[in-house]
Amino acid sequence: MNCPFCEVEHAVTVPQINLNGTHPQDLREEVLRALEAVRDAEKALLDACPNGRDYQGLSGAAAIALSQHSHRLDAIERIKRELDEILGHIQAVIDHREAQRTPA
Numbered sequence: 114m115n116c117p118f119c120e121v122e123h124a125v126t127v128p129q130i131n132l133n134g135t136h137p138q139d140l141r142e143e144v145l146r147a148l149e150a151v152r153d154a155e156k157a158l159l160d161a162c163p164n165g166r167d168y169q170g171l172s173g174a175a176a177i178a179l180s181q182h183s184h185r186l187d188a189i190e191r192i193k194r195e196l197d198e199i200l201g202h203i204q205a206v207i208d209h210r211e212a213q214r215t216p217a
């Protein structure tokens with residue numbers, strides 16, 4: 114079912130912003146902080162890319178380590194996509210509420 118705010122079907126479960134829930138600005142701030150932390154983790158992970166010189170004498174180990182590293186980067190990418198989608202939803206709800214409040 115399409116989200117009425119984003120007009121897409123979300124791939125992740127997004128928060129249902131309501132009066133009894135967390136304030137949308139706080140939700141947005143939390144997700145933004147998480148996204149920043151994941152981007153920092155991605156940079157650190159890129160720096161930690163396996164180097165062949167550290168796998169000398171282990172047949173095929175460097176290639177396996179690189180492949181596993183690539184899977185870790187994919188996981189980070191998936192987390193970033195999900196957080197981006199959640200953030201976009203929260204922002205769409207905030208924008209919708211602002212538009213409702215502003216007299217035409």
Ligand SMILES: [Zn+2]
Nearest residue numbers: 116118119202
């Ligand atoms: Zn949405």
